[in-house]
Amino acid sequence: MNSRTSVAAATSLGVCGVLALGGAATANAAEDDQAMVSVFHAVPGLTVDVYANGDELIPDFEPGTLTEPQSLPAGSYDLEVFQAGADPQGEPALQKTVEVPAGANATVVAHLDADGEPELNAFVNDTSKVAAGDSRLTVRHVAAAPAVDVRAGGQPVFKGLENPKEDTTEVAAGTVAADVVLAGTDDIAIGPADLDLKEGTTNIVYAWGSAEDDSLALKTQTLSGMDSAPSGVNAGFAGGANDADAWPAYAAGVGLLALAGVLGARRLAARHRG
Template sequence: MARPLRSLAAGLALGAAALTVAATPAGATGTGTVTVIHGVPGATVDVCANGSAAISDFTYKSQKTLSLPAGTYDLGIVPTGKPCTASNYLATASAPLAAGENVSVVAYLTTSGKPTLGLYANDLSAVPSGQGRLVLSHNANAPTVKVVAGTSTLVPSLAPGSQAAVVVPAQSYSGVNVEVASSGAAAISNATVPVTADADTIVYVVGDSSAGYSTVAQSIPLTPSASVPGSVVTGNSPVGTTHDLPLAGLAGALAVAGALFGVSLRALRRRRA
């Protein structure tokens, strides 16, 4: 185990890069897929698109997937029942959607406790047969974390708003520690998570220290392929103050890294609101 853990740690440290997704060109045709995830605790909202309510009575930890024509959408969330007007918006974002694209939009709390919308272009590239891609998305009002297995640092820095992904054989994994990056204090350890073959499993960590932390899982089927393994994704966001993180679901998501052999790293992060 020590050898692949060291290889993974080296790949994570050397391969980080940023990728900005371009806006959909005017006149684009076809449809794309948008999944909206509600990660703001204690609020029931309506999701607005171009000034009209697209999803009503949206509750915490819910998700909804929509097929929409390609184009650019002005998105916002308002308290449920309120008109979709500027004075009512809790958070807004402009979301370009290309034909055939799969995008996730996550409403969550920043490290200052304010609602925001995070936009992510999901990786639809095939993974080797019998493997799956696990994506961890840090959308909680919590500090940057790192993931350690023994003496190897697997994920040195996962900031709020960032994502990290690994491609591994489809099975359940366990056995890593998650620490607050700024202090080294242990937050969680030793949990399990199943990885589905030929699919993306995206685990969104949401919530805050007062309401508690939770996870929301999204699954995206992929076309089976014998292609080379996919990548690890990461990004940077402002770091908040240190909290204790009772994130059992986060430990399970990150535990998959313990069995990874030779993974590379790249960024697919969508521009945030």
Template sequence: MRNRILAGVGVAALATVGLAAPANAVSDTTADVWVVHAVPGATVDVYLNGDLLLEGFEPETVEALVDVDPGNYVVDIVLTGEPAPAEGEGLFGTGAAGVDVEAGVSYTLVAHPGLEEGELLLSPFVNNISELAAGDTRVTARHTANAPEVDILADGGAIFEGVSNTQGADIDVPAGTYTVGIAPAGSTDALFEADLDLAAGTAYFVHAFGDTDDLGVVVFTIDGLGAAPEGVPAGGAGLVAEGGNGALLGGAAALLIALLAAAGIIARRATVSSK
């Protein structure tokens, strides 16, 4: 399984260049954690259980942490140049409870703004990297922008309604070109509409970035998920969504990929161990 990381702002064609580790499926004894920086204008340092993990982490970028030991992790984030925080007291401090990581699971942690003035969130999601039916593609979209609810459109009609900040879901569809759009909730007047080419055997993880005046996305992909032609029974266009901390939250933003952009590639690899 190969992994590609794409990061971008604005509205542009989706690019699929550049490779990032790991090169195989998540192991049965460790986890993979993708860290997405979706806070505009803030270069930060990230601490894990009190130790510096990422320094100078810039907006619209992604870090792939592979072979992470299971356990409980406290994640703290401070502006680059600020003193190291006391554990659990950083800008995005998760407190004593921390984030629970289980073996055999792929996660994404997204640092992003909430809807309240100055609100900053660290939202955990579980990545659906299950095998795709032959010829299918998967889109996982997460609303992590400082923006109100939106509707996702296809052929001018709403297919998902009232998608709000911290919500996300995924959908499996046949690979191909799709005309999709995004509109304010309750409206069919698309703010943007585009034809998008989605490759078979690939999962696209799309994170809304910015605010209503300057929306963009941060994207990474995981490919090599396709079944052989004689593989698993074909799935339809059903949604996969789980509730609770560390899971895909309720609601459906599966085609926020309408905002896809690709400007810059981050392909750094880090490994962490539990304390």
């Protein structure tokens, strides 16, 4: 982990937008020792250069930018963030050592705390399976703002969420209108925005920016591959736009078949007794 990678080499490998280490250790790392890592720049009004373990990896990183996840060796990363073009030998605007566990899917976020001071945090993304027909929704509060409630379709889904905490739930897949309000009120701080929650995905919504500077915004990160097989009862039922209307009839048919089976068994038993 002490090897250093030049900016040119990092660019040629297409890893300028992520944390990475060069050298033979990376090339020979076992798949089980890898992690998937993304980086989100959520500090408004400041373009930065990001360094990891001494290497410049994300030059001219603009606010609101979220990198694609990349496979990296698990381990410890010393992160430093400088204002774009600043001397990397000087004092960084942000600095933190982040542990990336093997097998994890993680997002490193540079953001403002509740008081408007910049900080770095790493979040591990939940990529476990979700039930058939469902989608996972996670909200992370990384904005310079007080506690908030997050609503979907006008109804609170997460209440009293504080910076830099997160909350998660599983919901039926579909499109929902989401907004963020000050906790315990109907005062909209962000949104509304339509979220397309596809089946078998994890959808991470970041509330970021600054309330004081009127720069609050939402950023969504979507991870796929969390599909589950349909349950045994539903496996042969053809889905469609009218599922909600068709389901009672389908369930009734199953019930009639079961009742017919019971009556048939009773008749057979009666014959044997006779």
